[in-house]
Amino acid sequence: MTTLDTRSSELPFPAGPPPAQTTTIQGDPQAAARRRDANAAAHSPSLMLIMMLATLGAVAYGVFLLDPDHRGDWLPYVLVIVAECLLLGLALLAMWTVLSSGYNPRDFAYHHARDRMFDAPEILRTGATDDPTRWRLYLHDRPVAVDIFITTCGEDVDTIARTVRAAMAVHGEHRTWVLDDGRDDEVRDLAATLGARYVRRLSSGGQKAGNINHALSIAKGELFVVLDADFVPKPDLLVETVPFFVRDDVAFVQSPQTYGNMHTLISRGAGYMQAVFYRFVQPGRNRFNAAFCVGTNVVFRREAIDDIGGMYTDSKSEDVWTSLQLHERGWRSVYIPQTLAVGDTPETIVAYAKQQLRWATGGFEILLQHNPLSPRRRLTVDQRLQYFVTSTHYLSGIAPLLLLLVPPLQIYLDLAPMRLDVSVGTWLLYYLGFYGLQIALAFFTLGSFRWEVLLLSAVSWPIYVKAFWNALTGKQQAWSVTGRTGGATSPFEVIVPQVLCFVFLLITSVVGVWKHGGDDGLPGLAVAWNITNTVILGGFLVTALREHRAAVREQRAARRPARATRPVRTTRTTRKVARTDRQTVTTGGAA
Known part of the structure; x- marks a missing residue:
């Protein structure tokens, strides 16, 4: 269980609740060790x-x-x-990017904000010491509202359920939303049962990005998390990421995609192909303010997304395009090489081919339609090179x-x-x-x-x-x-x-x-x-x-006829119930 240290801060300036209310989270020591290991891997002299x-x-x-x-x-x-x-x-x-990976984004401002993120007297007064999901999050002397968006589009209901349950259990007060582009009544009922809010839009325009933009018209949090339906978040997701937003120019904080289903040749190959990128390349991009969003396990500042008119909807790779637009507007990004959610990588050749086709098409679209090396792009020289690498990677x-x-x-x-x-x-x-x-x-x-x-x-x-x-x-x-x-x-x-x-x-x-x-x-x-x-x-x-x-x-197996069952005697009552069921129509909306 996470413990609270109510010792007051002696720092001379406010960066959260008043000093007398400062809370230090004494988190899991294993989590701190994992953070040190992740940073050490990228800074190894042998490497x-x-x-x-x-x-x-x-x-x-x-x-x-x-x-x-x-x-x-x-x-x-x-x-x-x-x-x-x-x-x-x-x-x-x-x-060259990996050799530049010595930059640690967790600076003094981050640690100070993290130490003051929770108000211990408030937690004690409300009796929520044993329920970290009720602990209000603070930045800059005031509470900050956070929404967690789980985007779904036809995934298995059990998979969605695991993610929703874990999202509901994330430490820090937040609201969990299921954004269902699959328009599945079973998913709607699941959200109601687990206590999550449910959103179903009338069209599928813009795919995933359009789904998120629609949710932003309903949810009003200052920060929002994006999770794919198969990425199960860890309880410390917000504790590790929210303090970065103490700097007003940070647009998003990205954590790696880590996979838990690497039991087939395709899933292992696809997973290992991404491992070097997430462990070594993305940390190096921090130094150039060029780490980009990968579509899930990411926390956004709503103000930044509003500044570019919403998530980019004209590409299947909305994540990279959105990152590029944010960097062109002068916003900063942060990447932390720490696993905060575990998901699924493609397990079959068909799934792998579809995923790679979508990712590669998005990269080539940037190269052909929005060449980062063009002098018209409002990017630094380092950012131009990094996005050029991104857009040409699949060559x-x-x-x-x-x-x-x-x-x-x-x-x-x-x-x-x-x-x-x-x-x-x-x-x-x-x-x-x-x-x-x-x-x-x-x-x-x-x-x-x-x-x-x-x-x-x-x-x-x-x-x-x-x-x-x-x-x-x-x-x-x-x-x-x-x-x-x-x-x-x-x-x-x-x-x-x-x-x-x-x-x-x-x-x-x-x-x-x-x-x-x-x-x-x-x-x-x-x-x-x-x-x-x-x-x-x-x-x-x-x-x-x-x-x-x-x-x-x-x-x-799917075509095999179901086992014959004993016929049921039809009565006047059962015929009436059948007619009622056929006439029932369920519609979805925002909870």
Whole structure:
């Protein structure tokens, strides 16, 4: 249980309730330890050393590739240069960001505001010492009203229930709202049962952002939290974030997306892909005032959102666009690498593809429609670079497609990307100088080499090609929610390009072994490279086959007729009740 320390503050200036009423929260010591561990991970001298070595390796590899003396045939060479320059450039910018991660946003003002966030005499007077959800939150000598928004759109009711219960139990006085774009009466009844407020709007315009904007027309809190339906908040969510708003220019405080369902290959790969970003990259963006919102586990200042006319509704990636507009208006953002809510990452290929398509399309939209490097953008130089990295990040997902084409060009047409007098040893020396150190970074940051990340990175290029085309042509795709309920879908409906690519690579590997199996040097390297790509794609298709079989079983179970039951004798009373039920219509509204 959280305890109260009613010792008065000796600070000479007010930043909360009067000094005699100052409350210090003596929270869970394990939470404090987790905060220290999260900060220490990003500031580790060992990480800094590996990062600098990886930077040197990347530069050396780039010099090797661009040396005219090593240039081979123009077509495969151009493919390699374009792909590797994309990967090298984005890797260097990411490492520069991580090297800048020594900034700690928890400064004196934060700690002072946190110490004075609760009024101990008031809590004792109201008899709420054992119920932290009733403790009024204070900032700047006055109470601050907080709303927690849980956005839903067809998720499983049990999933929503877990999140609502946890949100109701968050420490600090607040109001919990269920924003139901799924228009589900069962969700409405759940909210009423648990004591949460319920909002159902008449249209779905603007998707999630429109849902939040509609709720803001009803709720009047000065701060509001956004939680996806599958992200279960921890009790200290507000205690850890609200004190940052003691600074009047802070627009939002973001915490990481942490996942609790990493039990399939896809969920592990998707989760690990995000881990480095949340543990190391986002903290580095704090130094440049460029940490951006990720759509959930975030606390906003209502005044800031009002200043930009509401959450951005013209993109499926409303979170990044909203962050960009706030930074252009001069607002500040804060990111804390501390888990304050645990949610679900995509567990299937279909769910992963839909999520990545939405995220990548939003990033490419920023690049093509609102280029951060444009002098018209009211951003600092650092912010321009950080948002440029964000908008171009998914181009690195297209690079594997270009590299997949290089070995077949050499196997079928004898077109080599590098000169044939370059020895395999020399090539591997520079190649491993970059990629080997990247693997070393993965070992340090994730604890081991996560092959699931390699697999997803190598096979996701059709998603990013489609996302770039969508952004280029302005094509809209349907909104998709991670964890949304519905019938199982076969993954082979969305991975046709990967299947065709696997067949092509498999044939190419056979041809390569037959044609170049006994050769030394680069031809043999091309065959080995192609076989590696074939094995990676084959592993992905094995996973897809397993998911397909599971989907077929689920569909068969859904079509199986219900077990026959004993007929019920119909009476005049039961016929009357049936007619009444058919005539009942339930409408939703704000509670």
